Amino acid sequence: MAHQPEEPERYVCEGCQAVYAGTAYAEDGGHSFEAPTECAACGSSSFVRFVQWTHHSSSET
Ligand SMILES: [Zn+2]
Numbered sequence: 001m002a003h004q005p006e007e008p009e010r011y012v013c014e015g016c017q018a019v020y021a022g023t024a025y026a027e028d029g030g031h032s033f034e035a036p037t038e039c040a041a042c043g044s045s046s047f048v049r050f051v052q053w054t055h056h057s058s059s060e061t
Contacts, residue, residue, distance in 0.1 A: 009033035012053040015044030 009022035009032075018041050022033030035047035 010050035011035040011047040012050055013039040013042065013044055014046040014048055015039055015042040018042075019050065020047070 008024060011020050011022055012018070013020070016039065018039055020036045020039075022035060024031050024033055035049075038045050039047075
Protein backbone atom coordinates (compact mmCIF):
# COMPACT_ATOMS: atom_id res chain seq x y z
CA MET A 1 0.00 0.00 0.00
CA ALA A 2 1.32 3.44 -0.87
CA HIS A 3 2.33 5.47 2.10
CA GLN A 4 0.79 8.89 1.86
CA PRO A 5 0.24 11.47 4.52
CA GLU A 6 -3.41 11.63 5.28
CA GLU A 7 -5.06 14.77 4.09
CA PRO A 8 -8.38 15.89 5.42
CA GLU A 9 -11.13 16.32 2.91
CA ARG A 10 -11.99 19.93 2.30
CA TYR A 11 -15.40 21.44 1.83
CA VAL A 12 -16.56 24.68 0.26
CA CYS A 13 -19.51 26.60 1.65
CA GLU A 14 -22.09 27.13 -1.07
CA GLY A 15 -23.16 30.38 0.51
CA CYS A 16 -19.90 32.28 0.76
CA GLN A 17 -17.26 29.91 -0.69
CA ALA A 18 -15.34 29.64 2.56
CA VAL A 19 -13.20 26.50 2.65
CA TYR A 20 -13.24 24.21 5.67
CA ALA A 21 -11.23 21.14 6.54
CA GLY A 22 -13.49 18.17 7.11
CA THR A 23 -13.93 16.78 10.60
CA ALA A 24 -12.34 13.36 10.98
CA TYR A 25 -14.34 10.54 12.55
CA ALA A 26 -13.58 6.87 13.06
CA GLU A 27 -15.22 4.41 10.72
CA ASP A 28 -14.76 0.64 10.44
CA GLY A 29 -11.05 0.41 11.07
CA GLY A 30 -10.22 3.60 9.22
CA HIS A 31 -11.56 7.06 9.21
CA SER A 32 -13.50 9.43 7.05
CA PHE A 33 -14.22 13.10 6.97
CA GLU A 34 -17.43 14.98 7.11
CA ALA A 35 -18.41 18.55 6.32
CA PRO A 36 -18.94 21.02 9.12
CA THR A 37 -22.57 21.31 10.14
CA GLU A 38 -22.76 25.03 9.67
CA CYS A 39 -20.65 27.75 8.10
CA ALA A 40 -19.24 30.03 10.77
CA ALA A 41 -19.25 32.95 8.37
CA CYS A 42 -22.70 32.91 6.76
CA GLY A 43 -24.60 30.21 8.66
CA SER A 44 -25.25 28.08 5.58
CA SER A 45 -25.33 24.32 6.02
CA SER A 46 -24.73 23.49 2.35
CA PHE A 47 -21.23 22.29 1.60
CA VAL A 48 -19.68 20.89 -1.55
CA ARG A 49 -16.55 18.78 -1.59
CA PHE A 50 -13.58 20.83 -2.68
CA VAL A 51 -12.82 18.42 -5.54
CA GLN A 52 -16.36 18.63 -6.83
CA TRP A 53 -16.34 22.37 -6.43
CA THR A 54 -13.26 22.84 -8.61
CA HIS A 55 -14.71 20.52 -11.24
CA HIS A 56 -17.90 22.51 -11.13
CA SER A 57 -16.12 25.84 -11.61
CA SER A 58 -13.84 24.67 -14.40
CA SER A 59 -16.78 23.30 -16.40
CA GLU A 60 -18.35 26.72 -16.42
CA THR A 61 -15.94 28.42 -18.73
ZN1 LIG B 1 -20.56 30.38 4.28
